Amino acid sequence: MTGEPLLEARGLTWEISGRKIIEGIEISVGQGETVALVGPNGAGKTTLLKKIALLEEVTAGEIYLQGEKISWRDISARRRLALVLQEPVFFTGSVYYNLQLPLRLRRAAAGEIRAKVENWAERFGISHLLPRDARHLSGGEARKVALIRALIGEPLVLLLDEPFTGLDFSARRELMALLREIKKEGVGILYTTHHLPEVLPLADRAVVMMAGRIVQTGPPVEIVRYPVPEFAPMVADALFFLPEGDGV
Numbered sequence: 394m395t396g397e398p399l400l401e402a403r404g405l406t407w408e409i410s411g412r413k414i415i416e417g418i419e420i421s422v423g424q425g426e427t428v429a430l431v432g433p434n435g436a437g438k439t440t441l442l443k444k445i446a447l448l449e450e451v452t453a454g455e456i457y458l459q460g461e462k463i464s465w466r467d468i469s470a471r472r473r474l475a476l477v478l479q480e481p482v483f484f485t486g487s488v489y490y491n492l493q494l495p496l497r498l499r500r501a502a503a504g505e506i507r508a509k510v511e512n513w514a515e516r517f518g519i520s521h522l523l524p525r526d527a528r529h530l531s532g533g534e535a536r537k538v539a540l541i542r543a544l545i546g547e548p549l550v551l552l553l554d555e556p557f558t559g560l561d562f563s564a565r566r567e568l569m570a571l572l573r574e575i576k577k578e579g580v581g582i583l584y585t586t587h588h589l590p591e592v593l594p595l596a597d598r599a600v601v602m603m604a605g606r607i608v609q610t611g612p613p614v615e616i617v618r619y620p621v622p623e624f625a626p627m628v629a630d631a632l633f634f635l636p637e638g639d640g641v
């Protein structure tokens with residue numbers, strides 16, 4: 394299900410020490426749409442995600458949320474965009490403490506906070522982790538807790554940096570299933586990956602980024618079948634490692 398763009402970036406450019414790290418980026422995410430930002434390490438994917446999440450200023454370009462221009466000073470816009478970094482950082486304390494914090498900051502009522510945290514934990518199968526120390530979780534557990542922490546404030550758009558990196562096959566599959574559920578609720582998802590097999594099973598649309606620029610956009614199958622020349626070597630490498638019959 395895709396609709397009007399929820400989120401749109403126009404001409405995003407960021408330059409530091411005379412070097413353009415990202416340049417002229419045009420990207421959009423619709424309601425209930427999942428977009429994969431794919432490209433090799435160093436392409437500028439994490440940088441772009443942080444700029445879109447309004448964590449840092451850009452040199453040029455604009456970001457629109459539901460058609461309204463937003464800027465990095467805009468706290469209420471920031472709350473409607475949830476960023477999950479590759480290595481989540483938790484506060485000292487339990488998983489429950491970390492999950493209730495975003496709601497407490499929004500001054501939600503105590504009963505509502507408890508109900509929401511418990512519901513999300515149950516949905517993600519991590520109820521048993523609520524009393525545990527948030528800084529001593531496995532990679533897969535930490536990824537789920539970070540995702541709940543991002544979702545609990547009911548963002549319009551979820552921005553995920555390399556959400557599957559470092560997870561084993563079953564944790565990866567479980568996370569993909571959870572993200573498909575989130576998508577059904579209308580949340581727009583933009584996630585980065587340097588690994589092509591993480592694009593095909595989840596994304597409605599793929600955006601290929603290389604050396605700070607977008608070089609191709611299209612349905613995942615199309616970018617694999619008809620890659621632009623600069624992306625073709627990466628596709629060839631990925632196909633070499635794909636098991637037979639993986640749907641490509």
Ligand code: ADP
Nearest residue numbers: 409414432433434435436437438439440441585
């Ligand atoms: P990706 O996530 O695609 O691997 P990054 O966004 O992390 O790429 O980095 C893109 C490029 O920008 C890299 O060459 C990186 O060294 C550079 N870069 C990122 N942040 C900064 C910064 N604050 N100062 C200078 N260079 C940076």
Ligand code: MG
Nearest residue numbers: 438439440555
């Ligand atoms: Mg990165």
